[in-house]
Amino acid sequence: xxxxxxxxCNCINEDLALKVKKDMLDDDILxxxxxxxxxxxxxxxxxxxxALKLSELCVNDxxxxxxxxxxxISHQLRILxxxxxxxxxxxxxxxxxxxxxxxxxKLFEIGCEHIEEL
Amino acid sequence: xxxxxxxxCNCINEDLALKVKKDMLDDDILxxxxxxxxxxxxxxxxxxxxALKLSELCVNDxxxxxxxxxxxISHQLRILxxxxxxxxxxxxxxxxxxxxxxxxxKLFEIGCEHIEEL
DNA sequence: TTAATATATGAACAATTATTCAGATATGGA
DNA sequence: TCCATATCTGAATAATTGTTCATATATTAA
Numbered sequence: 001x002x003x004x005x006x007x008x009c010n011c012i013n014e015d016l017a018l019k020v021k022k023d024m025l026d027d028d029i030l031x032x033x034x035x036x037x038x039x040x041x042x043x044x045x046x047x048x049x050x051a052l053k054l055s056e057l058c059v060n061d062x063x064x065x066x067x068x069x070x071x072x073i074s075h076q077l078r079i080l081x082x083x084x085x086x087x088x089x090x091x092x093x094x095x096x097x098x099x100x101x102x103x104x105x106k107l108f109e110i111g112c113e114h115i116e117e118l
Numbered sequence: 119x120x121x122x123x124x125x126x127c128n129c130i131n132e133d134l135a136l137k138v139k140k141d142m143l144d145d146d147i148l149x150x151x152x153x154x155x156x157x158x159x160x161x162x163x164x165x166x167x168x169a170l171k172l173s174e175l176c177v178n179d180x181x182x183x184x185x186x187x188x189x190x191i192s193h194q195l196r197i198l199x200x201x202x203x204x205x206x207x208x209x210x211x212x213x214x215x216x217x218x219x220x221x222x223x224k225l226f227e228i229g230c231e232h233i234e235e236l
Numbered sequence: 237t238t239a240a241t242a243t244a245t246g247a248a249c250a251a252t253t254a255t256t257c258a259g260a261t262a263t264g265g266a
Numbered sequence: 267t268c269c270a271t272a273t274c275t276g277a278a279t280a281a282t283t284g285t286t287c288a289t290a291t292a293t294t295a296a
Binding site for chain 2: 010011012013016017019020021023024025027029030031032033034035036037038039040041042043045046047050051054055057058060061064065084094101103104106107108110111112113114115117118
Binding site for chain 1: 241242253254255256257262263264
């Protein structure tokens with residue numbers, strides 16, 4: 001194996017490391033992907049996602065289903081909506097939330113598969 | 119719509135809310151799924167995942183590729199390994215890391231798709 | 237054995253974040 | 267209009283977490 005001649009680094013396999021570094025996605029894209037997972041990485045929000053996978057629901061019902069409070073659920077729904085993971089429609093006083101698209105469902109299901117194999 | 123007769127709740131649609139609550143996955147399963155996403159929800163770890171998607175790599179090279187330090191990368195690799203998202207093999211002084219299985223790749227790719235649609 | 241290198245680890249600090257609480261806004265009915 | 271209710275929001279607190287730094291361990295070569 002060749003020693004690395006880069007400044008400030010100590011690579012074991014220079015050619016490979018340089019090639020991988022060149023082929024990396026841009027930092028901001030990887031940051032956005034991490035942000036997406038971060039939003040899915042909370043118990044309350046995952047409960048919301050799973051409940052909405054079963055049915056469109058309003059804030060109060062989600063609070064009951066997840067053993068949380070309407071305020072906490074409302075905060076989390078705003079975060080999920082900003083990340084385009086859920087959408088909402090208002091009918092009178094009631095706001096109904098549902099999953100944004102199939103991506104969310106797929107992400108949940110593959111995450112679930114991964115857990116089941118451990 | 120029927121008013122909810124549950125204690126300590128104020129459901130809008132009692133029948134639906136009760137059904138969804140009954141059909142929810144156990145809290146500890148949902149917790150584990152959220153934990154899995156939480157681990158993917160960090161820029162440094164997502165960079166590691168993407169680099170390992172391109173090639174098996176050792177700690178020093180990952181540090182170079184991700185513009186991080188071997189110490190920081192080692193900490194994150196331990197977390198990824200505990201979550202069974204990456205695996206490792208030792209060859210002499212060098213420890214080579216790679217992705218655990220196809221689940222990790224699928225999760226990354228669907229996350230990537232989701233971001234690209236925004 | 238001694239030195240050099242690759243990786244791992246523990247503690248501390250800084251930054252992020254989820255929930256709670258109080259109160260605000262919006263809608264529908266009396 | 268006034269009241270009740272569904273949802274939202276801002277601030278504060280508590281808890282979690284990623285990185286850094288110093289150091290420890292493991293392996294190879296001299």
